[in-house]
Amino acid sequence: MNATRRDVLKIGGLGMLGAVGGVGLPWGAGLGAKSASELDPSRMPTPFGTEFTRPPVLRPSRSIRGADGVWVDHYSVTERTGSAALVAGARTPVWGYEGLAPGPTVNTRQGRRSVFRVRNQLPRRHPSLGYEGPTSVHLHGSASLPQYDGYASDVTPSGFYKDYHYPNAQRARTLWYHDHGVHHTATNAYFGLFAQYHLHDRAETELLPQGEFDVPLTVADAMFAADGSLAYDDNSTSGLWGDVILVNGRPWPVMKVKRRVYRFRVLNASISRSYRFALDNGDPVTVVATDGGLMPRARQVGEWRHSSAERYEVLIDFRKYRPGQRVVLRNLSNRNNVDYDHTDKVMAFDVTDEPFSTRDATWNRLPQVLQTSDAMTLTEPMARRTRRLQLERKNSLWTINGKTWDDVVRSGYQDVIADPDVGDVEIWELENRSGGWFHPLHIHLVDFRILDRNGRPPFDYERGPKDVAYVGENETVRVIMRFGPHRGRYMVHCHNLPHEDHDMMTQFSVGWRPGQYDPNDPMLAAPAQVDTLG
Numbered sequence: 001m002n003a004t005r006r007d008v009l010k011i012g013g014l015g016m017l018g019a020v021g022g023v024g025l026p027w028g029a030g031l032g033a034k035s036a037s038e039l040d041p042s043r044m045p046t047p048f049g050t051e052f053t054r055p056p057v058l059r060p061s062r063s064i065r066g067a068d069g070v071w072v073d074h075y076s077v078t079e080r081t082g083s084a085a086l087v088a089g090a091r092t093p094v095w096g097y098e099g100l101a102p103g104p105t106v107n108t109r110q111g112r113r114s115v116f117r118v119r120n121q122l123p124r125r126h127p128s129l130g131y132e133g134p135t136s137v138h139l140h141g142s143a144s145l146p147q148y149d150g151y152a153s154d155v156t157p158s159g160f161y162k163d164y165h166y167p168n169a170q171r172a173r174t175l176w177y178h179d180h181g182v183h184h185t186a187t188n189a190y191f192g193l194f195a196q197y198h199l200h201d202r203a204e205t206e207l208l209p210q211g212e213f214d215v216p217l218t219v220a221d222a223m224f225a226a227d228g229s230l231a232y233d234d235n236s237t238s239g240l241w242g243d244v245i246l247v248n249g250r251p252w253p254v255m256k257v258k259r260r261v262y263r264f265r266v267l268n269a270s271i272s273r274s275y276r277f278a279l280d281n282g283d284p285v286t287v288v289a290t291d292g293g294l295m296p297r298a299r300q301v302g303e304w305r306h307s308s309a310e311r312y313e314v315l316i317d318f319r320k321y322r323p324g325q326r327v328v329l330r331n332l333s334n335r336n337n338v339d340y341d342h343t344d345k346v347m348a349f350d351v352t353d354e355p356f357s358t359r360d361a362t363w364n365r366l367p368q369v370l371q372t373s374d375a376m377t378l379t380e381p382m383a384r385r386t387r388r389l390q391l392e393r394k395n396s397l398w399t400i401n402g403k404t405w406d407d408v409v410r411s412g413y414q415d416v417i418a419d420p421d422v423g424d425v426e427i428w429e430l431e432n433r434s435g436g437w438f439h440p441l442h443i444h445l446v447d448f449r450i451l452d453r454n455g456r457p458p459f460d461y462e463r464g465p466k467d468v469a470y471v472g473e474n475e476t477v478r479v480i481m482r483f484g485p486h487r488g489r490y491m492v493h494c495h496n497l498p499h500e501d502h503d504m505m506t507q508f509s510v511g512w513r514p515g516q517y518d519p520n521d522p523m524l525a526a527p528a529q530v531d532t533l534g
């Protein structure tokens with residue numbers, strides 16, 4: 001469906017957006033260009049006009065061997081205003097880690113811990129939206145202690161800092177760190193507070209391309225105001241649908257590739273939009289890893305549905321293309337997204353005849369058998385109980401079983417929707433009865449296996465450890481997981497961030513009952529400190 005931004009506004013977002021899904025929008029009279037942006041079309045970015053780049057890699061400021069012999073890398077990032085060259089004749093202000101959108105990539109290995117210092121030097125008020133929004137940082141994909149998990153209400157105000165401790169004890173995977181500040185996650189993330197974090201291990205290093213051929217692809221959409229700044233419109237909290245697709249912060253970039261196998265870590269960092277990625281020539285890609293790392297077996301797919309916060313690692317084999325050929329990564333879109341003229345394209349690969357070393361055995365390898373993991377060995381009889389989470393719109397709020405984060409706040413952060421013990425295996429049925437929207441549901445702390453969707457097997461590309469489930473229109477997705485290793489309270493929420501903020505988020509506890517003393521209290525155990533670091 002194609003629409004102008006005014007169409008979307010006029011139909012009042014939510015109800016109508018739902019109702020028109022797949023049927024086409026009612027075209028209003030006298031509506032102008034097909035765009036969400038209000039920027040003069042001559043200044044708008046155009047597809048394939050810019051070179052692909054990767055975010056810089058963040059180096060530790062120091063690495064120290066801890067008392068237990070484990071290496072601890074100390075990182076420091078500062079949240080601050082920066083600017084990006086996206087539109088003609090203006091710099092677009094962003095909020096970024098180190099002022100960059102996306103922020104710098106972290107590269108680390110299983111078995112090394114990180115201490116991740118985040119300094120909030122953002123303006124106290126958002127310059128265009130005016131809200132006062134302190135931040136919280138979530139390392140998405142990490143089993144961190146609750147006080148380091150980016151609990152929404154555990155905030156770091158401007159002028160404060162917080163040290164987050166990350167165990168990096170899990171298997172290799174693509175994680176990402178992003179803002180999680182209560183009620184302002186969507187805008188904070190939209191304006192740039194997101195970045196990838198790569199955890200390596202031996203199995204993954206042997207099987208998959210590394211370094212130059214291990215490529216982060218962080219996809220996000222954006223829309224521009226008349227002055228070239230980022231515009232924000234979430235259509236009454238239904239979602240933001242930008243008309244420009246950014247990859248690693250560049251609009252529809254072009255990447256030069258050599259004739260070998262590449263690994264792409266595809267992260268959808270759009271706050272609402274979901275994609276259906278496919279190559280324009282119809283060739284399949286090989287999916288090797290999901291949110292929680294390697295799949296048991298590689299899967300070849302012609303296209304895949306990819307919601308906010310999901311990560312899929314795919315291999316693309318450029319050996320079979322001739323130098324000079326262009327391969328385009330397309331977006332075939334999904335129901336209940338709003339599409340514009342160029343949102344069907346993502347980026348392009350230009351095949352070159354540049355040399356590379358064939359001593360690197362991954363150059364022509366498309367491995368089939370990969371690696372299993374705890375989550376993927378869980379079976380239904382292991383489950384101690386089954387719970388149902390209803391994802392629904394109630395009294396103009398998004399809710400989970402009728403609950404919101406405000407209910408959690410009002411309970412003094414005691415209310416939980418589930419209270420498994422450490423080590424318990426449970427099945428959760430994630431139910432979306434509406435045809436008007438989809439919900440990417442994220443469960444913190446755990447990796448889960450998708451058992452089925454509406455009683456049918458998961459998609460091929462979902463047959464790996466996951467922490468976000470695409471709960472599509474009228475879908476019930478059953479997932480199974482083991483809780484642990486930590487005790488305490490963790491969030492569960494929709495990763496369409498305007499939904500999350502209003503207010504589709506609640507919590508569960510592991511090995512803890514309301515009223516009990518909690519040594520890992522997410523807000524009290526490690527609060528932010530005044531930043532006098534200069």
Ligand code: C2O
Binds near residue numbers: 493
């Ligand atoms: Cu990626 Cu609770 O978030």
Ligand code: CU
Binds near residue numbers: 398
């Ligand atoms: Cu949602």
